[in-house]
Amino acid sequence: MKFKAYQLAKRPAGKFTSDCFKAVELEKPELKDGDFLVKQSHMSLDPAMRTWVQDNEDSYIEPVRPGDIMRSYGVGEVVESKNPDYPVGSRVVGITGWAEYTLGGEDMQVVDKSVDVTALLSVLYVPGFTAYVGLMKIGRPERGQTLVVSGAAGSVGSLVGQIGKAEGLRVIGVAGSDEKCRWLEDELGFDKALNYKDANLAAQLEAATPDGIDLYFENTGGPIQHLAFDRMNRLGTIVVCGNIAEYSKDIPSPGPSWVDINLKALRVEGFVITDHYDKVEESMGAMMGYLEKGQLKFRSHVLKGLDSAVEGVQLLFSGQNQGKLFVEF
Structure with missing residues (x-):
């Protein structure tokens, strides 16, 4: 055959x-x-x-x-x-x-x-595993914090934001179209969604995060990375899950300065999901729990x-x- x-x-x-x-x-x-x-x-x-x-x-x-x-x-x-x-x-x-x-x-x-295969691929397997480990294990959020998620309409970012809402965070999503932003706000319950293509993105981010950013979940790189970094609160955390805007470049764009990492005592941690297979069972259980409570939607x-x-x-x-x-x- x-x-x-x-x-x-x-x-x-x-x-x-x-x-x-x-x-x-x-x-x-x-x-x-x-x-x-x-x-x-x-x-x-x-x-x-x-x-x-x-x-x-x-x-x-x-x-x-x-x-x-x-x-x-x-x-x-x-x-x-x-x-x-x-x-x-x-x-x-x-x-x-x-x-x-x-x-x-x-x-x-x-x-x-x-198990529905669409839910398996969209929530319970790699996207949900990545979102859960990245936010809950690497980010270690605390109720009431402000979370900003880039690539927020993607398979991982959309779950990160919804988990954040379920855990009592104020969640700001960044996406690439007005339609995606409406979906994040109207369907997924994000507190605010910003289109990174807008010319006044910096002003919009400042207005959406009046108390600064405690936790930034990085999926994309690009202009939002620097803007979010500049809004980080002291003792804040940056979770580096991906940099899709940089993957096709021979030489990645320069990242933020290490000066503020030092002076603001920021914790910046990258991760890849293959290092966390010991958390698969916990992740699947947690994501199933969010689904059963109606706290997660996906497309x-x-x-x-x-x-x-x-x-x-x-x-x-x-x-x-x-x-x-x-x-x-």
Whole structure:
């Protein structure tokens, strides 16, 4: 049996383009003891993919090299198994790849089929795991604080803001369109949402944070980073989850000065979710709890078919996706 997959054809120069990927046909692998074969049903598209293809051997994860199957997270069903922990018919979630079938790995978790797959990809797995760990474990918020979230209409940012509201914070979101800002305020309950493309963004941020910023959750980089940094209160915290505006640049833009980190005694901490797998169970339980209490809403942007990933992944870097972006096979 043959199946379709996509390799990384070349490393991007700047943003992803369609010629970065090459369609190939692969033979179904012969299983050895301990192996199991997964037929992928849903594949997540994430900003981290741009960092995975960088020629950086010091990254937190081995880079995807030209000729490799492009990496992704996904959900699928075990269709063949020589591993008793992953019986045929099980639904699994974990690292897959841009492929119709994939050999399962140790990172994969068996998940109950009763869990809605959209909620699984949009809330309970990587986006929710990232949002919960980043805010609650790295940010360590206190009720009454002011939280500013960049990339607030994205899959992680929207959850960060809603968790913040559930935990009693004043939440300001920053997004890239007036429509997204209305969604954050009207549907998700953010106290205020700002369009980073507005010319008077600095004045708007100042008006929205009259008491300064206690906690800044960084997803994007770009102009808001410096403006938020300048509004940070003494003993404030900056959680660096991502910098999507910088991923396609050969040389990242200069960051804020370390002088105020020193004088304001700020705590600035970056994190990647692969360092926190010990918190998966706690995170899933907490996110399920928020969902059951009606404290979380989400929306998903669903593409159809593996081929759609080639153009679809580019939506992440133009801001055109509406919610969690994934491919349905």
